[in-house]
Amino acid sequence: MRRLERNGMIVRRVLPTSPVGVEYALTPLGASLREPFGRLYDWTVDHADEIQAHQRDYDRRVRS
Numbered sequence: 535m536r537r538l539e540r541n542g543m544i545v546r547r548v549l550p551t552s553p554v555g556v557e558y559a560l561t562p563l564g565a566s567l568r569e570p571f572g573r574l575y576d577w578t579v580d581h582a583d584e585i586q587a588h589q590r591d592y593d594r595r596v597r598s
Contacts, residue, residue: 538564 535558538544543564549555578585 543567 535544535546539546542561544558545561547557547559549557
């Protein structure tokens with residue numbers, strides 16, 4: 535979370551509660567990632583079976 539904050543993707547706000555709470559929110563820069571991350575998510579869902587097959591093949595080779 536600190537890296538996201540440092541890079542301007544989120545803002546962190548400490549809440550005056552007991553115990554102390556913290557709230558995070560996307561900045562406009564962070565929100566600009568919604569579309570490309572959404573496309574990446576969709577691609578991952580569309581290719582999940584193929585990805586999992588490659589993972590199984592890799593795991594079998596590494597264990598041998």
